[in-house]
Amino acid sequence: MNQTFATLFQLIGELAVLTALVVLVVALVLLALTLASIRSGRLYFPSLLRPGLTALEGVMRALFKAVGLEDQEMLGFFVKLGNTMNAQAFAEIPVGERTIFLPQCLRNARCPADLTPEGLRCKRCGRCTVGEAIDTLEGLGYRVFIVPGSSFIKRMVKKYRPHALIGVGCLAEVKEGLEMADRLGLIGMGVVSLKEGCVETLVDWNTLYEVALLGLPPSAVPEDLHLPAEE
DSSP: OHHHHHHHHHHHHHHHHHHHHHHHHHHHHHHHHHHHHHHHTSOSSHHHHHHHHHHTHHHHHHHHHHTTOOHHHHHHHHHHHHHHHHHHHHHTSOGGGEEEEEEGGGSOTTOOOEEETTEEEOOOOSSSSHHHHHHHHHHHTOEEEEESSHHHHHHHHHHHOOSEEEEEEOHHHHHHHHHHHHHTTOEEEEEEOSBOSSSSOBOOHHHHHHHHTTTOOGGGSOTTOOOOOOO
């Protein structure tokens, strides 16, 4: 009996060591692909990177720090990877089944908007460009919300049941939002703000419009909507 337990423990130990080695090898491959992708500006094997980085996120964070990769670079890569993987599926979803969530920090510090059960209700006061952007996006067929937190997003998703969403926010918020969309079974796209903070942050509206127009026919684009020029 003692010999049986000894053999069993030895087998478990060998399996643990083998598993650790496999994880390390996979993590090093993911690290190499990530660094090569960041340096070249193009994604290598995204279908391998995305599940691998998600499954081994804790290990990968440690490796990224070990090689001097900044948190902002890492988060930016996660967002770019998610957007690249989701773009085609997002484009195939009708605009009426998409929703956009804007963060409340985009508004002016003197914003008179009222907080409602569905987030902040813009009054089009003209103190910032949020109202104008909402009008443009709603004109395309989107349902747009200004939300103060993720709980509002979950509530609106449960109520309106969109199939896809666009989230705007800082790097960390967008990354978390894309992960939340995955958990909710939605196709998520993220647009990172140009300025972080809690008040009067900035977003490139043209970048948001460019994402919002994925899959839409040219006839759906308003004549006065200026998009980034193609390189």
